[in-house]
Amino acid sequence: MKEKLVLIGNGMAGMRTVDELLKLAPDKYDITVFGAEPHGNYNRIMLSPVLAGDKTLAEIIINDLQWYEDNNIALHTGVTITEIDRYHRQVIADDGTRVKYDRLILATGSNPFMLPIAGSDLEGVISFRDMNDVNVMIETAKTHKKAVVIGGGLLGLEAANGLLIQGMDVTVVHLGATLMEQQLDATAANMMREELEQKGLHFLMGHETEALLGAERVEKLRFKNGVEIEADLVVMAVGVRPNIELAEKSGIECDKGIVVTDTLQTYTPNIYAVGECVQHRKQTFGLVAPLFEQAKVCANHLAELGIASYISTVTATKLKVTGINLYSAGDFIGDEDSQVMVFKDPARNIYKKLVIKDDLIVGIVLYGDTMDGNWYFTLLTMQQDISHLRQDLLFGQQYVNELEEVNV
Numbered sequence: 001m002k003e004k005l006v007l008i009g010n011g012m013a014g015m016r017t018v019d020e021l022l023k024l025a026p027d028k029y030d031i032t033v034f035g036a037e038p039h040g041n042y043n044r045i046m047l048s049p050v051l052a053g054d055k056t057l058a059e060i061i062i063n064d065l066q067w068y069e070d071n072n073i074a075l076h077t078g079v080t081i082t083e084i085d086r087y088h089r090q091v092i093a094d095d096g097t098r099v100k101y102d103r104l105i106l107a108t109g110s111n112p113f114m115l116p117i118a119g120s121d122l123e124g125v126i127s128f129r130d131m132n133d134v135n136v137m138i139e140t141a142k143t144h145k146k147a148v149v150i151g152g153g154l155l156g157l158e159a160a161n162g163l164l165i166q167g168m169d170v171t172v173v174h175l176g177a178t179l180m181e182q183q184l185d186a187t188a189a190n191m192m193r194e195e196l197e198q199k200g201l202h203f204l205m206g207h208e209t210e211a212l213l214g215a216e217r218v219e220k221l222r223f224k225n226g227v228e229i230e231a232d233l234v235v236m237a238v239g240v241r242p243n244i245e246l247a248e249k250s251g252i253e254c255d256k257g258i259v260v261t262d263t264l265q266t267y268t269p270n271i272y273a274v275g276e277c278v279q280h281r282k283q284t285f286g287l288v289a290p291l292f293e294q295a296k297v298c299a300n301h302l303a304e305l306g307i308a309s310y311i312s313t314v315t316a317t318k319l320k321v322t323g324i325n326l327y328s329a330g331d332f333i334g335d336e337d338s339q340v341m342v343f344k345d346p347a348r349n350i351y352k353k354l355v356i357k358d359d360l361i362v363g364i365v366l367y368g369d370t371m372d373g374n375w376y377f378t379l380l381t382m383q384q385d386i387s388h389l390r391q392d393l394l395f396g397q398q399y400v401n402e403l404e405e406v407n408v
Helices: 012-024 044-051 065-070 131-143 154-165 186-199 245-249 288-302 373-381 390-395 397-407
Strands: 003-008 029-035 061-063 073-077 081-085 090-093 098-100 103-106 110-112 125-127 146-150 169-174 202-205 209-213 220-223 228-230 233-236 240-242 258-260 271-273 278-280 316-321 324-330 339-345 350-357 360-367
Touching (some): 003 012, 003 098, 012 029, 012 061, 012 288, 044 131, 044 154, 125 131, 186 202, 186 360, 316 373, 350 390, 360 373, 390 397
Parallel strands (some): 003 029, 003 103, 029 073, 103 271, 125 233, 146 233, 258 278
Antiparallel strands (some): 090 098, 220 228, 316 324, 339 350, 350 360
């Protein structure tokens, strides 16, 4: 008789684990999946193009309902698991459904952080996390004019750009002095801000929101410096937190995230966890690359091959934000022991920065031209001595290769 595998969370990390498992051991488990949203598994990274009108929900679905049927997977959509009964090995849903498991995967993702300020419960105050948020933004743009996005990180800028395309007057409010400080240095961030201002976005840097004002719907924001601005829609994009509520309530060990071993097992027998909800060796995760790596390792152990272990490595961030190409990796700020190499062409909006330490690349920022990102990243991860390339490094791989051919 087949073992029963239950997956809580129908998102990218959990379903990638199921995908990988089906390749390794297609007949090992009876699989049941619970998803809180009313769709099949979709690509959350593609929500921005949906908001901008470039894609539809149907086009970003990864596994449609037919796929689940074809793979004999019982899918429960629009259902939330409220309890894990570890003693009887079953999960209990908000609609009363109970399903037994032999193995359980938690892939509960993360929750958007909503600022704990007065007025955050007003109508018109939302996050940018799922398809429902996108629908609210698109519908609001049809009847309202002024949008404010709180947060100048990647998600905030994507939301702002989409709302601008939907015809709204958009202001981005950011607490820090530079946009996307996790991915960009000050120079690249300022270049981005100038480009986005030319597109029509407005920015309020160094502003901290104190309260949202309005009777039923949000009407204004008030900042700690006393300034007020009008708003019909407020999108909070100030970060996410691992969704550990269910795991904590069920007595599964948690810290910032659900604590997992190198095999993606929790410290509760037969329960695994993957994705943005996990904490592995003190680290939590937000990018897709490590989530997919976790999925492979978890599937390997569920298939009882037992040969994989998860190692967290340096990851590069390659992004296309509002049509602008960006790439960053490693320590791109540097310290007093490192040296910085810079190429800048303001006329073409191109900027390249390499941080070098002991003849090794330790950090990369590319803005506008990211063609050599993977090459630089390989040099970084392989710890390759670049002293012989140094004078030509900023001109890129093709130039270096052509030089080497000439010198052969």
